Amino acid sequence: MGKLVTEMLKGTLEGIVLAVLGGRPAYGYEITAWLRDQGFSDIAEGTVYALLVRIEQRGLVDVRKVPSEKGPPRKVYSLNAQGQAYLEEFWRTWSFLAERLEQLREEGPQT
Amino acid sequence: MGKLVTEMLKGTLEGIVLAVLGGRPAYGYEITAWLRDQGFSDIAEGTVYALLVRIEQRGLVDVRKVPSEKGPPRKVYSLNAQGQAYLEEFWRTWSFLAERLEQLREEGPQT
């Protein structure tokens, strides 16, 4: 896509991934593929893996290794209680930002 | 506010400021005050000024100096044609992202 998306993803990609994990456990490769499917056509693989490491270190997810038939073992991440709480905080922040922007788009800044 | 907002602002703050300038010309100090009014309570002044320098260097805005009665002269920025085009591109990108997130929030990832 472009630089605009890249910059906007900072801060939101993390929430997106957490939201995915909120729905069901998943592993890196799978998440990357899903994101590309959703239109984030040029998400870098490395980006997703780095993000997963971060949220694991922050204790937002649990991990378990699952053998794969076609390749190295998968690291399957699932959202834990702390991650759930963080995700809710993310949605609140997102709502705040989205409301401000929607208002700006419709009305312009109130004079 | 918090780190979450800070990270989310990366990539969107620029669009926000351009949108403000799309409504009317404005200067840095004024924009900062307006943002704080809108709930972005701890936007740093330096952030806004640095951003304005960037968008000026990219040729998205026109600038003129206007004397002030109570302080140094103001640098009043206004959106030019190139900035207008960029702003529209920003809105398209924003819409894309917002749609994906809204979908995620409501449905969860489709299994």
Place this chain on the structure above:
DNA sequence: CTCGCTATTCGGTGTTGCTAGGTACTAGTA
């Protein structure tokens, strides 16, 4: 046995917002 797909990891880069100051001009006040 090499090619392609699955799956993860890592080092270095660029952009961006923040911190924490500084400069400069005006007006009010002790």
Place this chain on the structure above:
DNA sequence: TACTAGTACCTAGCAACACCGAATAGCGAG
């Protein structure tokens, strides 16, 4: 005079995050 506060702008160094490119590793097909 000296100080304080409000207006208005600028800068250097920092941290976080997404990107790029490459490497590693296992498996099946040709």
